[in-house]
Amino acid sequence: MPELPEVEVIKRELAPALAGRSFRGVTLIWPRTVQIPAAEDFSRRLIGQSITGLDRRGKYLIFRLSTGEALIFHLRMSGSLLLKAASQEPDPHARATFLLDDGKELHFCDRRKLARIWLVADETTVVGRLGPEPLEPGFTAQDLAQQLGKRSAPIKAVLCDQHFLAGVGNMYADEALFAAGIHPLRRANSLCWEEVVRLHGAVRQVLEQAIASWGASISDYRRPGGELGAAQFAFQVAHRGGEPCPKCSTPIQRIPIRGRGTYFCPRCQK
DNA sequence: ACCACAACCTGGCCGC
DNA sequence: TGCGGCCAGGTTGTGG
The missing domain is CATH 1.10.8.50 (Helicase, Ruva Protein; domain 3)
Incomplete structure (x- = not known):
């Protein structure tokens, strides 16, 4: 089950592959995995945007986007983010796929359908109420x-x-x-x-x-x-x-x- | 403000 | 071998 260490590892391993990439296409295989916004707005707002950096807050993974918006993932119990070569068949638990401008594809997979995605202008609406980060020096x-x-x-x-x-x-x-x-x-x-x-x-x-x-x-x-x-x-x-x-x-x-x-x-x- | 519990979900596992 | 039902657990929402 992904907790802070697992999300941190995903962030560190995805960051070099995703920084500077842009979204060329989005497929919502199970649309309810997107919490905000409505499914039809999600793809429209995301396509064309580029990723300026990755961050983590608690168990949330945050993609910072060129418009200042944030694409946020929570893996809950059974979620994973897999980076695949172009045109690889998504596994049976893939809920959304993101085609990138270098031909690679990011697959958001989640056996139990509890994981969620947000696309928001203000990330604090999603992660604003979290407690302190235990690994930050300020946590005493x-x-x-x-x-x-x-x-x-x-x-x-x-x-x-x-x-x-x-x-x-x-x-x-x-x-x-x-x-x-x-x-x-x-x-x-x-x-x-x-x-x-x-x-x-x-x-x-x-x-x-x-x-x-x-x-x-x-x-x-x-x-x-x-x-x-x-x-x-x-x-x-x-x-x-x-x-x-x-x-x-x-x-x-x-x-x-x-x-x-x-x-x-x-x-x-x- | 704090505490407790149901609901969301699927697949692995148990008992019969 | 098959089938019904329980269980795993992060988060939100509701009610005390």
């Missing part, structure tokens, strides 16, 4: 401690709240809490300063390490060339229910928190 342990103090929900749920912190999802929340030795059901405002410092460092370290491993291919995630990521091999607890904890060999537990599968070591995480 002091800020984290202050914000956590306002929240009584389980720390796992708060870490996954995109309005609280942008880009951390189910997998990396579990990994960060294990690295920090914090039980996922702890109330956010119950963490002491030392625990917040450990968590702050753990979130960054887990995300950086996953980016360096090209993201985690737990289910549908693919890099733009179709390759898998390798970050899942470094997972300590995420999606490892029943396996021995890498630190103490206690079996990893799986419990639901807010309806999301949560993996943790009941001995190492207090």
